[in-house]
Amino acid sequence: MSTLSRSASYLAVALVFALAAPVAFSAGKEAPKPAAADTVTLYAGATVIDGTGAAPRPDQDILVQGERIVAVGPHGSLAGAQAAGLHTVDLHGKYVIPGLIDSHVHMATPPNAKRAQAVLRRNLYAGVTAVRDMADDLRSVGELARASRAGEIPAPDIYYAAVMAGPEFFADPRVGAASFGMAPGKSPWMQAIDGQTDLREAVTLARGTSATAIKVYADLPPDLVNAITQEAHRQHLMVWAHSAVFPTRPADVIAAGVDVVSHACYLAYQLEPVMLKSYEDHTPFHEALLAPSGDDPVMAGLYRDMLKHGTILDATGSLFVRYDAERKAHPERHPLRCTGPTTIRLVRQAWQAGVPISTGTDSDGGVNDAWPAVFDEILFLAHDVGMPSLQVLRSATLVGAEAAGQAKDMGSIEAGKLANFAVLSADPVKDINNIRSIRMTVKRGHAYPRADYRPVTKDEMGNGDDD
Known part of the structure; x- marks a missing residue:
């Protein structure tokens, strides 16, 4: 395909998407911005199930800066875990799985x-x-x-x-x-x-x-x-x-x-x-x-x-x-x-x-x-x-x-990947039904506590959907 033809193709796509009606989004505190690049959080003492199929690792710390995991290791062992301004989330007795x-x-x-x-x-x-x-x-x-x-x-x-x-x-x-x-x-x-x-x-x-x-x-x-x-x-x-x-x-x-x-x-x-x-x-x-x-x-x-x-x-x-x-x-x-x-x-x-x-x-x-x-x-x-x-x-x-072609950035809990994980209060390896024990989702370094969840409504689902 010629350069001119390819340019015309991209222009056609751009015009179609430019003419698309804007989507209205709900506002409020439930839609926070992603974690700032200089935000550092230590998720401390959890049992980590890393998503690779490896056995769970108890008493682990996960150090997160901005959107990404900086390090994962035994509790108290991570360099940088004493940084000024560090926010610590105590997860002793909790289980962490990848998003x-x-x-x-x-x-x-x-x-x-x-x-x-x-x-x-x-x-x-x-x-x-x-x-x-x-x-x-x-x-x-x-x-x-x-x-x-x-x-x-x-x-x-x-x-x-x-x-x-x-x-x-x-x-x-x-x-x-x-x-x-x-x-x-x-x-x-x-x-x-x-x-x-x-x-x-x-x-x-x-x-x-x-x-x-x-x-x-x-x-x-x-x-x-x-x-x-x-x-x-x-x-x-x-x-x-x-x-x-x-x-x-x-x-x-x-x-x-x-x-x-x-x-x-x-x-x-x-x-x-x-x-x-x-x-x-x-x-x-x-x-x-x-x-x-x-x-x-x-x-x-x-x-x-x-x-x-x-x-x-x-x-x-x-x-x-x-x-x-x-x-x-x-x-x-x-x-x-x-x-x-x-x-x-x-x-x-x-x-x-x-x-x-x-x-x-x-x-x-x-x-x-x-x-x-x-x-x-x-x-x-x-x-x-x-x-x-x-x-x-x-x-x-x-x-x-x-x-999804995204394994470089997500899918397991390891240094360098996005801070995407879920915190559970019960062991999902012992009983997979314990995925329902979720207490918090972390996506790109931002925490979404389950307690803040607002259930879907009939008005949102539309079409008389009630099942």
Whole structure:
């Protein structure tokens, strides 16, 4: 693409985002600015569970300056812990875990700033310090991300994707809701791709939205999935994809080298003798195709390929299990692509094969939910899949950071990384349900006490959402 063409592409993106309606943010003491660079705080005497899967370390100090962790070590051992002006927070008897990461959220389809802020607030005060937004109106998501980063709203950091899919997908009404004012498939954050598309220009347009990644969504053949992935990586964007892109099989999605695949259920379509021709065909996976017992050999091959390519699985398992349970009370509802038991089986085999699994939800909960949806995914991995608590916490922190491309700065408690962590009053390794014992979230060095949390309201959630 010529320099002139590339400049025109960036100008087009800039004009679209400049014309976007401003988002109104709630004011008040709940939206403090980030910690000043010269602020030094010592969090003293906690048991540290660092997110790497290592055993808990009792009686540790965490020294924080500004947004970052300066040092972690045994209580009383850290140089600089006696600095003038040092603020000490006594955490003896408490447990510290890295900030949680929900690796699959949707914040703006359609945009609703009041609802998004409420959900983000619920996340932050429960220990969630980052989320991965997987396809929305990026005019709204970008402003939410900026406001969160600036400390104007209490919210996790947001990393987001621009969508690419085949032209057939853009009849989906969600596209119109997330691209209002533009022709479906023509916005820089939701582009229709075919064999005639200039992929260099398409990826450049997506980059102009400040997206972290391209999401390869639907209705694309293997050659285009591969071409998009290669061009996105060339332009230093990650690639997040559905684990089956219909008609592209999971094996071809993985072979393309995408960084993360979403929905463990979709992986099972590798077993289908005839692959569904389009995403719009929601025929459930034929579960009788799985081996009757033990590990399925076809799935084992997929998981070996994922390990070879370093592919992360954003399983979203709790969504399928919950929906399956709801259908027992409401049998008139259409089934999802997989039942709960099959989803559990697929995720369990992936975990036992060593595939890294993140905690994505594809859900934001209702007004009556005191805790964020990521807690459901954490409990799904522990109780349904059978992962030990330390591994579940690693999935919810370090693997989530890797899925968002942010492991250099977050996901574990160690010197040099952002001061993103949650303080619990009970041991989550002994019982993963103790994640609900949160007393404080620290995000980028600023403390958000759980006691200050203001629950979401019906007015904020809108649409008569009362469940």
